[in-house]
Amino acid sequence: MDPQYIPLWMFLVLLFGIFSGFPLAYVLLGSGFLFGYLGWGTAVFDQMVARTLGIMMNDALVAVSLFIFMGYLMDRSRIAEGLFHTLQLALGPLRGSLAIVTVLLCTILAATTGIVGTSVTMMGLLALPVMLKRGYDVPLATGSIIAGGTLGILIPPSVMLILYGPMAGLSIARLFTAAILPGLLLSGLYLAYIAAQCFFRPQMGQALPKEERDIPWSRLFVLLLKTLFPPLFLILAVLGSILFGLAAPTEAAAVGVVGAGALCLAYGRMNWETLKDVVYRTLQTSAMILVITVGANIFTGVFLALGGGTSIENALLKTVLTPYSFLAVVMVLILFLGMFVDWIAIILIMIPIISPIVKKIGFDPIWFAILVCVNLQVSYLSPPFAYSIFYLKGVAPPEVELKQIYKGVVPFMILQLAGLILCILFPDIVLWLPGLVYG
Template identity: 40%
Template structure:
């Protein structure tokens, strides 16, 4: 029997098998399900134990809060397809272009607004790569600064509510998504503020890195152009207020606000005469593909974690971590290290659904707030989106980057922003009230 080797060696075999299958290219959702079935059969002698895990799968897929995920994905896709997000960037470019580094600054500001409208990093990174990156390169911006701004700005969607990462963490950790949204706002603004400070200081120190727009281009703007700019900024601003205002004003829950957001984007697109059957079809198809991937990863992760816990794995990991004669903060730092390493190789969805059911009970037992730990997790995933070899934000940007920009250039450009992310992570570990004061 597989159980004869003990839970320790079984843990090594399970996670070793996951690494092997990942290297072979098997999708995460399928490999976790396959390993769960194999482990159940080898450990218990049959697969009947999987029926005990079935309830967890049903709870995950039928959770009311999960409805927010497809709605926010649909909202992000509509923003991308209709041109609302692109026009916002073009309008903000005029507003911020007068400053040294101004186009990079306003690109970061647009990234925050886009994140507040959708919470999906893929669309934000692609949009910035298509619109902001060529513009900054054309204006003579330093290539590393331009690339780093687009990648780091696009990844802000993991932190700024309504973040899909926060929603999935809330589901896997069984904590309030609304409280997560509130607690994530101060760290998200701190991170974006440090990004902007870095850009300002760098362009002040080296003016050639971020030259302002030429006065001739600004002089050509007419009154009609300024009216259009105001409209293109006002519409996304109202969308953000509509979504987040409905949550924080107590009008709608997180799930209901997602539906409110979709309705608001549809109305805005209709007002701009950009809504068509083709756009609706494309956005629905993209939403189904994205959400389908999330569901399959969730089912596979729920299966393997359920079987592993029935094997006694959760108690084994808890004893392994808590049993060490170290300060609780050292345990948190070990978890952060594990998440940072996993982030280099696994998708955030898999990390959340695989690790949080094990980590969160340990965090609670150590006396820490799981809401605070959720914010730490999101910052970890910020780093994961940027780090080689599989930083997804870098690959998103590469897919739309101008010719001549390779992945090596992108990974080289993001290191200052990774350092800023790690700085914010350290601040939150040392001072949890930076995130939690809004809940008191």
């Protein structure tokens, strides 16, 4: 085989393996080994060992397991239930208050869990039955849960950002800082859309009846302190320690685990069965992510060493006339791939290949990273393989049809793309806070 065509065949075999339904980790490891052997012979074994050791020695990836552990502990603490009830009382006079509370609660959960599946499932069990009982428009109710739940992919402590950092050679702390305002921007767009829809079309979501929210302000204030303060304190402890340079992401994740465990104890949810279940789920999720990471690292190492990166760079720079046309091509490609391929594969395979091109063109790599992550957030809502849709369908009542969920996510996909365009047109949305914190 002509060596110059090996990178092309690598991508074709990779796509064939993915669409054939083989586990992603095995596809990456197998194709990396096969083409590495064709290119180097038995020397590929040394490269595989070196690449695997490189992943094992990367202490930043320890934060992945710790933040996943923290997220599962927060899930089992059931703190979301009390907070949902309290915010429902506080915002009850507003039309669409239940959907608004759902997005607000998802925003808070995103900053304490970073796990999309957990947030969507939790809110599907907690908020969806209440909204359906109140006569909310089904697409609006399901769309608000799915869109709000996917904020965990962007708002730190995001597992996506932790994986992106080492792949592009970027500081995880800076990525966390840069993602805060875009995450809040998307949350604000969702809230504005829900409020506008329910204001002009009251039948989509009525306000809470006065008799059900008749509570003294003093009592409401106490409830807010009791339910809102613990998660906000945990967010401040974890993200604040990173933003102010008091701890690296790994150490901050350890603080988060201790804090989430303390909340479980305080709410009476911690016991041996809970701990065993949380540890098992953490090991299961972490192992899946890290095995894929090893496979992707071997695949991209072979691909780049065989000249694949140079081939792609030359092709893009010859055919794309301007930096922003390159950006448009990459964003459209990621948006398309996100509909069919897991975001982990996209991050671990594409980012090491295109990051050098981004630097050569002159784009700020932190800004570009957040654009990619906002774009990939759309993939959680994009049919046909929208993970969040199926997370919600799995816990939704039988009367909620899949087509209603699909209908509900479309407006929020448009809002996500609008948020992406705003971040492109106004880079300071991404770069202002890192510049303020780190100079």
